[in-house]
Amino acid sequence: MTADPAASQAPAPVDIRQSGAPSRAVPPLVVDSVTKTYATRGRRRNTVTAVDDVSFTIAPGAAMALVGASGSGKSTLAKMITGSERPSRGSIRFGDTAVERLRAGGLREYHRRVQMVFQDPYGALNPLHTVEYTVSRPCQNFLGLSAAKAHDRVDELLETVGLTPPDQFAAKLPHQLSGGQRQRVVIARALACEPDLIVADEPVSMLDVSMRAGILRLLAKLREERGLSLLYITHDLLGARVVTDEILVLNHGRVVERGQTKHVLQHPEDDYTIKLLDAVATPYAAQESPPAR
Numbered sequence: 484m485t486a487d488p489a490a491s492q493a494p495a496p497v498d499i500r501q502s503g504a505p506s507r508a509v510p511p512l513v514v515d516s517v518t519k520t521y522a523t524r525g526r527r528r529n530t531v532t533a534v535d536d537v538s539f540t541i542a543p544g545a546a547m548a549l550v551g552a553s554g555s556g557k558s559t560l561a562k563m564i565t566g567s568e569r570p571s572r573g574s575i576r577f578g579d580t581a582v583e584r585l586r587a588g589g590l591r592e593y594h595r596r597v598q599m600v601f602q603d604p605y606g607a608l609n610p611l612h613t614v615e616y617t618v619s620r621p622c623q624n625f626l627g628l629s630a631a632k633a634h635d636r637v638d639e640l641l642e643t644v645g646l647t648p649p650d651q652f653a654a655k656l657p658h659q660l661s662g663g664q665r666q667r668v669v670i671a672r673a674l675a676c677e678p679d680l681i682v683a684d685e686p687v688s689m690l691d692v693s694m695r696a697g698i699l700r701l702l703a704k705l706r707e708e709r710g711l712s713l714l715y716i717t718h719d720l721l722g723a724r725v726v727t728d729e730i731l732v733l734n735h736g737r738v739v740e741r742g743q744t745k746h747v748l749q750h751p752e753d754d755y756t757i758k759l760l761d762a763v764a765t766p767y768a769a770q771e772s773p774p775a776r
């Protein structure tokens with residue numbers, strides 16, 4: 484993450500081949516002075532500022548954590564980055580693409596490149612669709628693979644996300660899977676689109692604690708092996724350490740702290756970050772050295 488205003492100094496797209504990862508050019512994501520206000524209902528016409536003048540850059544292949552308490556604006560930022568909401572002010576660019584200007588075909592291609600993984604894997608999956616159908620559909624729709632090629636690709640993707648052997652999972656419906664397995668299906672479906680950036684909004688908070696570390700390690704592995712960028716949204720600062728190298732702390736829509744994840748966790752400066760750290764009680768805590776405070 485680069486301290487901003489970053490727009491003018493955005494890093495150029497990197498050819499990931501240089502680092503030995505798959506040959507793809509992933510562009511930087513630049514969030515430049517973004518504000519989002521919503522009109523509130525009621526007799527008085529007030530507004531709520533969900534995101535307030537936020538700037539950051541995710542360099543190609545980097546992983547950034549966005550942390551903050553409930554209502555701090557994390558999901559609103561995610562929605563603007565994925566193009567489902569427009570900023571009230573400021574701009575979001577992914578390489579040459581100005582996200583808020585996208586329409587129809589451009590937005591469709593952007594949705595292929597920027598994939599979202601949601602908090603609730605059950606709600607994110609159609610209960611009537613098998614795993615095979617769920618993962619093969621984007622292979623056919625976005626990548627134009629034939630049904631036979633998509634079938635092979637589903638096997639590969641299920642292996643990648645640890646649902647092995649694939650033929651044991653392909654015919655299953657969501658209710659026949661555990662929460663962690665469902666989230667792996669959601670991740671396989673995201674990967675099917677060959678994305679450049681994954682935005683994961685609290686991807687483990689609804690899972691049993693025993694499954695959380697496995698999903699986080701999977702996200703870390705995918706980022707490393709595929710060279711894709713990751714925005715990991717969470718309340719849990721210690722979980723952020725498993726997958727990210729940079730962290731941005733939001734409070735009431737504003738950035739209150741940013742820096743290298745390990746450094747911020749060990750030497751938090753802002754009172755709000757310190758409070759968030761004090762509130763952490765996760766399974767990772769036992770595996771990680773406690774913050775030096």
Ligand SMILES: Nc1ncnc2c1ncn2[C@@H]1O[C@H](COP(=O)(O)OP(=O)(O)OP(=O)(O)O)[C@@H](O)[C@H]1O
Pocket residue numbers: 521522523531532533551552553554555556557558559560
């Ligand atoms: N569509 C909307 N209309 C009005 N207010 C909204 C809307 N979406 C979000 N907000 C408000 O914006 C603020 C930020 O919400 P947001 O969902 O981004 O928080 P969050 O950090 O993701 O919280 P959580 O951790 O609970 O998911 C909140 O005060 C919320 O009530």
Ligand SMILES: [Mg+2]
Pocket residue numbers: 557558559684
């Ligand atoms: Mg949220």
